[in-house]
Amino acid sequence: xxxxxxxxxxxxxxxxxxxxxxxxxxxxxxxxxxxxxxxxxxxxxxxxxxxxxxxxxxxxxxxxxxxxxxxxxxxxxxxxxxxxxxxxxxxxxxxxxxxxxxxxxxxxxxxxxxxxxxxxxxxxxxxxxxxxxxxxxxxxxxxxxxxxxxxxxx
Amino acid sequence: xxxxxxxxxxxxxxxxxxxxxxxxxxxxxxxxxxxxxxxxxxxxxxxxxxxxxxxxxxxxxxxxxxxxxxxxxxxxxxxxxxxxxxxxxxxxxxxxxxxxxxxxxxxxxxxxxxxxxxxxxxxxxxxxxxxxxxxxxxxxxxxxxxxxxxx
Numbered sequence: 001x002x003x004x005x006x007x008x009x010x011x012x013x014x015x016x017x018x019x020x021x022x023x024x025x026x027x028x029x030x031x032x033x034x035x036x037x038x039x040x041x042x043x044x045x046x047x048x049x050x051x052x053x054x055x056x057x058x059x060x061x062x063x064x065x066x067x068x069x070x071x072x073x074x075x076x077x078x079x080x081x082x083x084x085x086x087x088x089x090x091x092x093x094x095x096x097x098x099x100x101x102x103x104x105x106x107x108x109x110x111x112x113x114x115x116x117x118x119x120x121x122x123x124x125x126x127x128x129x130x131x132x133x134x135x136x137x138x139x140x141x142x143x144x145x146x147x148x149x150x151x152x153x154x
Numbered sequence: 155x156x157x158x159x160x161x162x163x164x165x166x167x168x169x170x171x172x173x174x175x176x177x178x179x180x181x182x183x184x185x186x187x188x189x190x191x192x193x194x195x196x197x198x199x200x201x202x203x204x205x206x207x208x209x210x211x212x213x214x215x216x217x218x219x220x221x222x223x224x225x226x227x228x229x230x231x232x233x234x235x236x237x238x239x240x241x242x243x244x245x246x247x248x249x250x251x252x253x254x255x256x257x258x259x260x261x262x263x264x265x266x267x268x269x270x271x272x273x274x275x276x277x278x279x280x281x282x283x284x285x286x287x288x289x290x291x292x293x294x295x296x297x298x299x300x301x302x303x304x305x
Contacts, residue, residue, distance in 0.1 A: 007214070018207035022171070054210040056171040057301060059203040060164075065156070065305060072253070072260075074291075089297050096304035101297040104221065107289055111221065115303060142255030152209065152264065153216075153245040 007052065010035070014043055015053065016154050022056040067115040069143060071122050073130065074108035076138040083135030091133050097125045108140070119143075156201075159184055161305050163192055164202075168302050171205050211248070216264040218271045219293035222279060223257040225286045233284035234258070244278045257289075 007015070013033055017024055026040045033040070047053040062070065077083045085103075092101055092112065100113040112130075116122035130136065156164075162182040166173070173181075179189035196202040211219070226233045234252070241247050241261055249262035263279070265271035279288075 015207070015209060019209055020206070022205040022207040051210050051213040054208045054213070056205045057208055058168055058171055058205055060303065061201045061203060062303070064199065064201045065164075065303060067303060072251075093298040098298065099301045099303075100299050102293055103295040103297055104291040105294055106291040108291060110297075111291060113301070140256060142253035142257045142260075145252045145254055147252075148242075148250040149206070150242065150248055150250065152211065152248040154209070 007047065011043055011047060012154050014040065015047065016151060018044075018053065019151060019154070062115065066117055068118045069116050069122055070147075071114045071116065072142045072144060073110075073112040073114055073126075074138075074140040074142075075110040075112060075130070075136060076107070077109045077135045078137035088133060088135050092130070095125070095129050097129075108138075159188070160192055160196060163189055164196070164305050167193075167202075168305070211264045215266055217267055218265040220263050220265075220271065221291040221293065222261045222263055223289045223291070224259045224261070224282075225256070226258045227284045227286040228258075230284050236283045237285070240282045244274070244282075246274050246278070 010033060014029060017029055017032070026037045026044070029035075030037045030040045035043075044053065062068075077085075077088060088110075089101065089103075092098055092110070097114050097116055098112050099115055100111075102111040103109065104111050114122065114125060114130075116125055126139075126141070131139065159182070163178060163184065166178045166181045170178070175189050175193065176186050179186045182189065184192075193202065224237070226237055230236070237259060238250060238252075241250055241259075244261075244263075246263050246265060247261050248264055249260075251260045252258065253260065261279075263271070263274060265274055
C-alpha cells in the first residue's frame, strides 16, 4: 500500500466540484480555481490513484425510466443452522433489482437497496427472489420517499 | 418514451460514465450523430440529470460509517421539516432519506474513528429536534454498490 494522500485545500475544492458535477472539464476547473489545466489534471489523477475519487455515478430520473419504487430492505439471517454468508452474498448480488448490498452490524445483517417498477413488482422480487434465499430470517421493508446526497465534510 | 436505442445507450453510459460519445455509440452499435442526438434528448427530458463524482470517504480517512434510523415525534406538525433542516447542518451527514415504513428518516453519518463518531453522535445527532427513537446499523462492508439500473 502506498502512503495515504493528504489532500490540501485545492484538492478538496476539486473534490467538491467533481462531486457536484463529474463532467466538469479540466480547463473549466482550472479557471475556477486559478490553476493551469495540467495542474488540475495531475491533481485529479493523484486523487484517482489514491482511491479518493472513486468513479462517477449517473443521476437518472428513475420514475421516467419505469422504476417507480425504491425500497430499502433490512435482512436478518436466520440463527438456526449454519448460514454461509458467502452463499447469501453471491445469491443476493446476482439479483438485478438489488442495487446495493451492505453488510451491517445491529438489528439487521444486511441492508439492501432494491428498485422495482411498482409495489406489485417489488412484492414479486421480494417473494420470489429474496425470501427464497437460504438463511433469510427477519426482513423489514421501508419504501423510499425522498433522498438527498450531501457534500459531506469536504 | 424510451426505445431500444435509448436503453442500449443508457446501459453503456451506466457501465462507463466517463466514456466518450464515440465509444458509447460504438458499443451500443449506433452512429455517433444518432448517439449525440439521443443523449441530448435524454438530458432535455430530464431523464439524464447529470453525473456525480463518487468520493470514497474511507480513502479520505473516514473509517466509520453508520446508518442512523429515526422515528420522529409526529405529534409536531413540522417535525420532519425541522429535523431535516437541522440534519443538513451536520457536515458528517452524507445522505438523508425519508421513508414510508417503520423508519421515518435515515441519516448516513461518517466519522474518522469511534471517538470521533461518539462525539458527533452526542453533540450533533442527539441534539436534532423531535427524535422519538434511534437505531443504528454500523457499516461493516459494501458487498455490491454499482446502483446500476436494470434498464
